[in-house]
Amino acid sequence: MSADDHITYVTVDVGGQMFGIAISRVREVFGLERLTRVPLASSEIAGVLNLRGRIVTAIDLRTRLGLPAKAVEAGAMAVGVDYQNEAFALLVDHVGDVLALSAASREDAPPTLDPRWSQIATGVHRLDGGLMLVLDVDRALEFRAVAQAA
Amino acid sequence: MDDLLRDFLTETAENLDQVDVELVRFEQEPANAKILANVFRLVHTVKGTCGFLGLTRLEALAHAAETLMGEFRAGALATPEAVTMILATIDRIKAILGDLERTGEEPPGDDLDLVTELERAALEARRPPEPVIDPALGRELRPGEVSLDELERAFREAPGPDQDIAPEPQPVAAAPSAPVATAPAAAVHAEAAPAPAAEEGPRSESALAGQTIRVGVDTLDRLMNMVSELVLTRNQLLDTVRRRGDSEFGPSLQRLSHVTAELQEGVMKTRMQPIGAAWRALPRLVRDLAADLGKKIELVTEGAETELDRQVLDLIKDPLTHMVRNCADHGLESPAERVAAGKPETGVIRLSAYHQGGCIIVEIGDDGRGLDVERIRKKAVANGLATEADVEKMSDAQIHRFIFAPGFSTAAAVTSVSGRGVGMDVVRANIELIGGAIDLRSTPGKGSAVVIRIPLTLAIVSALMVTAGGETFAFPQLSVLELVRTRRGGEHVIERVGDVALLRLRDRLLPIVPLRNMLGLEPLPAEKADDVYVVIAQVGEDIFGIVVDEVLHTEEIVVKPMASRLNHIGLFSGTTILGDGSVILILDPNGVAAAVGPSASHDAALTAEAAAPADESDNRMSLLLFRAGSQAPKAVPLALVTRLEVIEAETVEFTGGRMLVQYRGGLMPLVPAGDGAALKPSGPQPLLVFTNEGRSVGLVVDEIVDIVEHAMEISASSYTPGVLGAAVIDGSATEVMDVAHYLTMAYDDWLTRTDRPHEKIESPAVLLVDDSAFFRNMLAPVLTAAGYRPTLAASGAEALVLLRAGRRFDVIVSDIEMPEMDGFAFAAALKAEGLHHGAPLLALSSLVGSFMAERAADAGFHDFIAKFDRPGLLGALETFAPRWRLAA
Structure with a gap:
């Protein structure tokens, strides 16, 4: 965390909604080249891919958020993150700007949010163009527990 | 800390x-x-x-x-x-x-x-x-x-x-x-x-x-990853250069290629450890066991420097310890018993390891009492593993395998050392989990040994690439028995009993499951469902078939662990990255077997087992694959081929409609291998050369394809002259050639030559006992050509009938691995009745080793010859039944 209490986010667009992912968690942003489907895997898992010799599990954030799935195409944007020593890629529709936002301006997510969203979005920032939900990477990847609880 | x-x-x-x-x-x-x-x-x-x-x-x-x-x-x-x-x-x-x-x-x-x-x-x-x-x-x-x-x-x-x-x-x-x-x-x-x-x-x-220095395993794994990445990058680079036809990069790229390959090998090597590391605790263990059990035991180790992957090493440590315990506890006798049996007081437990064909063989043996077949038999019946009638029919080797059955322990008294219920079944499960195999051999009074075959590494496996529903999957080659192409009206047909699909394969009914269904992919359209490839796989006792859309090729793949999120699926054991950078899922044979359902395959396999008890693995032989006349491959037993030659087609001479070529100072006739096969108009012409008694014949073929190890399973012989039958080899139907047919085409008198110096004397009569029709068919012409009169018997019982009827033979040659009455039992029966009238007995076996040779000698065989060692057999016949013997 920066000294003046600003947090830098990589903003992404999923189903028309802007999310911010803390840059400290982002390993890299890349375009998909090839994705291998995994039969019998849960619907959130789009497949596995090779990122410089590392096997990366790709998570479709749209499905994760309960949005209708979209066919994953080559060139689709992905945000690479690490979780419990494993590599994951969060598939998003677009990757936007990198924003440094003051921690003080962060607000709690509205209670009216869909439970599937509120589990992932731990906060919200008001920006000029609209709201940016703060995406909690750990929670976004804890979907098995979520799925079982639901 | x-x-x-x-x-x-x-x-x-x-x-x-x-x-x-x-x-x-x-x-x-x-x-x-x-x-x-x-x-x-x-x-x-x-x-x-x-x-x-x-x-x-x-x-x-x-x-x-x-x-x-x-x-x-x-x-x-x-x-x-x-x-x-x-x-x-x-x-x-x-x-x-x-x-x-x-x-x-x-x-x-x-x-x-x-x-x-x-x-x-x-x-x-x-x-x-x-x-x-x-x-x-x-x-x-x-x-x-x-x-x-x-x-x-x-x-x-x-x-x-x-x-x-x-x-x-x-x-x-x-x-x-x-x-x-x-x-x-x-x-x-x-x-x-x-x-x-x-x-x-x-x-x-x-x-x-x-x-040496200590390096974290994760560091090595990271290195390994980076090297894999390097290999991929190199491949891409090679590809680019090839496409652009840019030769400027050639030499340095080649150098890069070499260095990368060496680097990859080097990094792989860092994961290797001598197997001795898993043995270090054993001397102490044996010493303590000896003290506890009141026995004198010496531990002999050989090949401790044999290297294998650290991961495999960790996994075999416990099974090894367990087996050494078993040797000490069950295998070796007390000093008093040993002395009474005329053996040295100190028993020996021998541990040896060596490399063999990409695998490590570890043997744990003792010179103790050997397995008690009677006791195992009784126990198997008592535990409900088999019926009284079943065990009577089984060979000793089959009985021995019961000790791998769950919950089987032969120690009459439960000692503190072993006999606690976890036994060889756990050992076997652990070995099979890492793609290994386990077997044992035992001689009463002389000792027993467990032989384990384990892959060198789990990091790289040879895998068969198959497709289903447009996706490619890797299936570990170690579990694959064979590939079968099924076709409506073809040799192999898928049969359906209710919803269950079965494949009839050489009298065995195997359960088959389409990979598409197993993986929840879209099923094959009904009209294509019968025209598919079936991968026949074995996991433990279970044999089953997996229906795939296509079989691509085999490839050495670097195994990467499955992502934790996907572990629960159970059908995949890991992932790998192919040369083109794509990720492929590796099917887990254990998981697939579980999905197929163990009970079904067991039942089907067992009923079939009764019909064909011969152990397939014992009947493997090397076949030379070639093409001649058509695209379909043909095969001939490699043991029969003397040499592979390539001649210039222009050097072939034609006389009286016959093809001849100057060969080794003489003229060798050439015969086309099958209909449609013909001499090439010019250029290099491959030949298979067969030589016997100084005369050679060359079989003209289009192309020599490969040499394969294949189970000697030949389907019903066809009526095409020159063809013994057909076998499915590497997934395609292959004609197995009858060499004798072509030899007689070259020399009308090949089998009935009259110009032999000793022809006036009667040829020695040979009784050949072998349960394999193919082997009898293959060997009979060889024996005839060598100047013997072979009589064939398909079993020990059949041979005994001949002998009891008064037939006399100059020499008796018997296979060892036969159902019902094996070679040893046959020899014992001969001796008991004195039926062989002093004729020498020769043993043929596909299991070669001093152990078998000793056993054969004990059973009364005069010589022991490896099954496909044709010169060895002829040499032994020459010694024991010389063709000039009767001339004197």
Whole structure:
């Protein structure tokens, strides 16, 4: 965390909604080249891919958020993150700007949010163009527990 | 925990393992001062380090043990009791170290019990020492002094400062860590410890320790990943250069290619460890077992330097220990029994390891009583594993395999050592889990041995690439038995019983499951469902078929673990990255077998087993694959082919409609291999050359494809002349050629030659007993061509009928592996009835080894020949039934 209490986010667009992912968690942003489907895997898992010799599990954030799935195409944007020593890629529709936002301006997510969203979005920032939900990477990847609880 | 303590723990654990091994050796060779000095040094190091770190309990224990050993060094006799006591001390030290590792502190309490014992033993051992007058000093040595000779030797053996690679920590100067060197006690005895580097033999491993460093496995794995990535990048680069036809990069790219390959190999090698690392605890184990069981046991190890992947090593440690326990407990007899049986008192447990075809073979054997077939038989029936009638029909080898059945333990009395219910079934499960196989052999009264075949590494496996629903999957080759192409109206047809699909394959009904259905992919359209490839796989006892859309090829793949999120699926064991950078899922044969359902396949396999009890794996032979006349491959037993030649088509001469070629100073006739095969108009022309009694014939083929090992399963012989039958080899139907047919085409008299010098005499009559029709068909022409009159029998019983009817033979050749009556039983029956009338008996077996040869000799066979060793067989026949014998 920066000294003046600003947090830098990589903003992404999923189903028309802007999310911010803390840059400290982002390993890299890349375009998909090839994705291998995994039969019998849960619907959130789009497949596995090779990122410089590392096997990366790709998570479709749209499905994760309960949005209708979209066919994953080559060139689709992905945000690479690490979780419990494993590599994951969060598939998003677009990757936007990198924003440094003051921690003080962060607000709690509205209670009216869909439970599937509120589990992932731990906060919200008001920006000029609209709201940016703060995406909690750990929670976004804890979907098995979520799925079982639901 | 601070770093110092952690270093201490690792180092001490290693030292103690070493002490275990050395102490056991010392007990066997009490006169070997070098071993003692070694033990002494190790214990001393432990003591010194403990003192430095303020670990009082450990220090007191190590000190007491050291005192006792000091007495040995002073010349006291090392009694087994004393050694046991020291070993017990080592165990206690290990226990304390365990606590230390968990809590970071020594556990409370004291070890007065052991310390007092040790001190008492030390006192007892301290007899009035015989005065040893040191020649150099002219007086007796004082305690703590060392003779000049000894000092001299230590000095000579210690590497000088100019030797820059210091092997194994040197006393004082290169003690494992600085604290030890500064520990006040260290200097007192250190001068007496001879340099271990000068030791020969088994110590070489630890001599290397000084030249090695510890590297985290994750570091190696990361390296491995990066190398894989490098390989991919190189491939892309090669591809680009090839496409652009840019030759400027050629040489440097080639160099890069070489270096990358070497790097990959090198990194793979870092994961390898000598198998001896898994054996280190065994000498101690055997010693303790011997003491517990009141037996005398010697452990012999061979091939400890054989290397295998660290991961595999970890996985086989426990099974190995278990089997050694079994040998000691069940296999070896008590000294009294051994003496009564005319064997040396001391039983031998032999552990050996060696490489064979990309696998490691580990054998754990003993020279004990062998498996008790009767008892296993009874127990199998009692446990409901088989019926009375079943076991009667089974061969000894089949009975032996019952010990791998779950919950099977033969120890009549449950001892503390084994017989606790977890037995060989667990061992087998563990071995099979890593893609290995296990088998055993046993001779009553002579001992038994378990043979384990394990892959060298789990990191790279050979896999069959298959597709289903547009996706590619890798299936580990180790589990694949064969590939079958099914077609409506073809040789292999999928049958359906209700919803269940079955494949009839050589009298076996195998359950089959489409991979598409298993993976929840879109099923194949009904019109295509019967025209598919089936991968026949075996996992444990289960044999089943997996229906795939396509079979692509086999490939060596680097296995990467499955993502944790996908582990629960169970059908995949990992992932791999192919050369083009795409990710492929690796199917887990165990998971697939479970999905197929074990019961179904068992039942189907068992009913079929009764019909065809012959063990398929015993009937493998090398076949030479070639093409001639058509695209479909043809095959011929490799053993029959004398040579593969390539001639220039222009050199072929035609006389009287026959093709001839100058060959080795003579003219060799050429025959096209099958209809449509023809000589090429020009250029290189491949030939298969068959030679017999100085005459050769060349078979004209289009192309020599491959040599494959294949089960000798030939479907019903066709009526096409020159074709014995068809076999599915590598997924395609292959005609197996009848060589004799072509030989007679070249020489009308090939089989009935009249120009042999000894033709007037009657050819010796040979009785050939073999259950395999194919083998009989293959060998009969060979025997005839060699001047014998073969009579064929398909079983021992059939042969006995012939003999009882009064037929006489000059020599009897029998296969060993036959259902119902095997070769040994056949020989016994012959001897019992005197039916062979003194004719020599020759054994043929596809299982080769001194063990089989011995068994054959015991059974009364005069010679033992490997099944496909044609010259060997002819040589033996020449010896035992010479064709000129009757001329005299």
